[in-house]
Amino acid sequence: MTSILIIDDEPQIRRFLQIGLSSQGYQIFESPNGGQGLSIAALEVPDMIILDLGLPDIDGQDVLKQLREFYSGPIIVLSVRNSENEKVTALDSGANDYMVKPFGIKELLARIRSLLRLYGDKQAISPVFDDGNLHIDLANRRVHVGEDEVKLSRKEFDLLRMLMTYSGRIVTQQQLLKEIWGDSHAEDSHYLRIFIGKIRTKLGDDPSNPKYIETEPGVGYRFLPTV
Amino acid sequence: MTSILIIDDEPQIRRFLQIGLSSQGYQIFESPNGGQGLSIAALEVPDMIILDLGLPDIDGQDVLKQLREFYSGPIIVLSVRNSENEKVTALDSGANDYMVKPFGIKELLARIRSLLRLYGDKQAISPVFDDGNLHIDLANRRVHVGEDEVKLSRKEFDLLRMLMTYSGRIVTQQQLLKEIWGDSHAEDSHYLRIFIGKIRTKLGDDPSNPKYIETEPGVGYRFLPTV
DNA sequence: ACAGGTTGTCAAAAATTGATAAATGCCATT
């Protein structure tokens, strides 16, 4: 889920943004001042920050500069002042957009989408597993063993992906079955054995001495993280 | 040198921008209308485009959409109308910023710097594919195999373009169908096979041993980047 | 050692998906 941090001292603005943004499915963090905002940004690493320049504790432009020392995501700056100098300073300090209050929520949402789109494919680093032998690229649906590409069918790949995303942890048979075959097949653990078997064969894995997929009898399976 | 294309019908605005921007060392291209603007964008591939929505020949929003079919750099939209709907439409059609006239040159320069910084090294994905045999020019809708021009129909070309813009990554059947045939045909994967087939024939590609378009069974298709 | 349950493997049947050809219908241009 995409998360957005709002740093603004006015409770009514925070509330306005909270409602407008969370209704679009964004997860919201809030801070009424600069200090707390900086620590939330550092701790939670939101996907985007909306920063009001008029803050009670630290000057907004300073907050912006400090954010940019460690935060590389998009930042939208809000201000009541329609001052060209302030805009220039903010944009040159690393803000990606500057909006003058009051503004319409639709415009804000459109600018958020625009920035997320831009940053989105920039961080197109897809989750990849690689231990020197096995290479799995989840986003591109590619699996290699050594130099050779391994072709996995849709269900095989879905299964492997689910195990990989819970890497190191057990995924129960029911979870796997419900996710991949649907609720109606939640009991058909037979399917699992067959498909896990196919994947193991293709990856060159041995159930009794597993390198990648370990059976947890009576419970489920676990993808072993690289040691 | 960084180049910027200005598409605006008002001579005084063009002059205002010409002076303000070239004084900062940008190289300026100008067009007083949409049609010429599109061809300059295709020919010169500027580092940024500034587009006025009120154009005499083509509707500005249409120019924007057509630009986005082949141009991936930053686009700033100008308008005399401070309409929220227009802003939302423009931003969702791929504009990176929207400024209401009149505006200050300093603010514009700051926004230009901000966008160029953001796009930075990400330099526009080349709108041309060429591997020595196949040559695809997205901007001019031209495809050549060897010396011969290959004529693709509208849907064929749209399909190829979409695969090319996600080059190397998989594009799902649903994505392709929704984008090209519309939401109502999101299930008709049948269409896809036929059109992919046509394209493959025209490009001289073989599905079982693909040079250009690879099938990912059950999922979608992938345009193979030049190795 | 044995029963009962679970797990892994194999192979064939059934279902889905993909590629391609050909017929039909639509629409803009002339």
Place this chain on the structure above:
DNA sequence: AATGGCATTTATCAATTTTTGACAACCTGT
């Protein structure tokens, strides 16, 4: 109204995947 190009529909065959069923191996507690 005729034409030609394109999109859509229909049909068919091939390939792959998924499901099904049968069976051996294994663990666990008695």
